[in-house]
Amino acid sequence: MWMRSCFLHRLVASSVKISEAAGGVIKDILCDGDLKIIDKGGSGKTADLQTEADRAAQYCIVKSLHAVFGDKITIIGEEETTSFTPRIEKGFCSKVLSLNDKCPENLRDINPEDVVIWVDPLDGTVEIANAAKKSAAVLAQVTVLIGIAYRGRPIAGVIHQPYYEGRENGRTVWAINGVGTYGMDYVKEDNKEQKIVVTTRSHGTSSVDAALDALNKKGLADTVVRVGGAGYKVMRILEGAAAYVFASQGCKKWDTAACEAVIEGTGGRLTDISGRLLNYEKGVQLNNTGGVLVTACWVDHQDYLNSIPDALKEALPEFQAKN
Numbered sequence: 001m002w003m004r005s006c007f008l009h010r011l012v013a014s015s016v017k018i019s020e021a022a023g024g025v026i027k028d029i030l031c032d033g034d035l036k037i038i039d040k041g042g043s044g045k046t047a048d049l050q051t052e053a054d055r056a057a058q059y060c061i062v063k064s065l066h067a068v069f070g071d072k073i074t075i076i077g078e079e080e081t082t083s084f085t086p087r088i089e090k091g092f093c094s095k096v097l098s099l100n101d102k103c104p105e106n107l108r109d110i111n112p113e114d115v116v117i118w119v120d121p122l123d124g125t126v127e128i129a130n131a132a133k134k135s136a137a138v139l140a141q142v143t144v145l146i147g148i149a150y151r152g153r154p155i156a157g158v159i160h161q162p163y164y165e166g167r168e169n170g171r172t173v174w175a176i177n178g179v180g181t182y183g184m185d186y187v188k189e190d191n192k193e194q195k196i197v198v199t200t201r202s203h204g205t206s207s208v209d210a211a212l213d214a215l216n217k218k219g220l221a222d223t224v225v226r227v228g229g230a231g232y233k234v235m236r237i238l239e240g241a242a243a244y245v246f247a248s249q250g251c252k253k254w255d256t257a258a259c260e261a262v263i264e265g266t267g268g269r270l271t272d273i274s275g276r277l278l279n280y281e282k283g284v285q286l287n288n289t290g291g292v293l294v295t296a297c298w299v300d301h302q303d304y305l306n307s308i309p310d311a312l313k314e315a316l317p318e319f320q321a322k323n
């Protein structure tokens, strides 16, 4: 079936399987216990940690994509690789291939040279690196993110959550523009009781809090839940939260590419906190310097944009001057 499918459906079908293989690599290393943590040097006072699981999962993803699609494909990933023996995954998800006929006309014949694959092999690193006890609640925040951009915009994405309710293979949500978001039943309507907003647990700043306060006063953030990882926060939106608000810098393109495709596939939106679309071309600035705002399909994105104070928006420009 894979031979009859277009490049995009093959790429997503393969990325689903590869994300699950990377999730297996992460689990193997976490079981082993030695995370070999290093600090890559984060912005401000916060650390930017990397573990052996991040490196091994990155290696698995890059080597597997090269094995299936050749090494000319452009992959931009968060981590360096490792000496860890890579697990190569060459399978395809049959559900993705079975929906090949739904692929929109304009995405059927895309040139692989115009595609950039954004990889975050282990989103939520700080949460597992710092947790004294790796409880189910901590492990659930780990996701593997593979985002597919075409001519600078996300057209497909995969979020794999290796630890989910004790399921051996966790769960995997994937999306293709115009085809939809698959892998879980997402919440499509306001629960009418309260608006939950998810935000960072470990990269908080005064501007993050100021944005949340402003939203709270407008009735757009009744409850704030602080959890790790961009991928996990988007999963929480699919499960009923209204929005993910991060009015600060530090989140990168590999954190948002898959998230954007998945949320757009549900009818939700992802922009920076000023409403600007993010650019995912090769060679772009990696940092989402304008912050991140993600809203559920049942939420008015513009209401959230309007309620974030202008001073915060001005402090988070689209581009960062290079030193």
Ligand SMILES: Nc1ncnc2c1ncn2[C@@H]1O[C@H](COP(=O)(O)O)[C@@H](OP(=O)(O)O)[C@H]1O
Binding pocket: 042, 043, 044, 046, 047, 048, 078, 120, 122, 123, 124, 125, 126, 199, 200, 201, 202, 203, 204, 227, 228, 229, 230, 246, 249, 250, 251, 252, 255
């Ligand atoms: N100040 C900062 N420095 C480094 N990374 C940051 C950051 N703020 C956000 N991020 C990155 O954005 C992602 C989501 O952040 P958070 O969980 O705090 O909401 C995390 O990805 P990783 O977990 O893959 O590193 C995190 O590292």
Ligand SMILES: [Mg+2]
Binding pocket: 120, 122, 123, 124, 229, 230, 254, 255
């Ligand atoms: Mg990340």
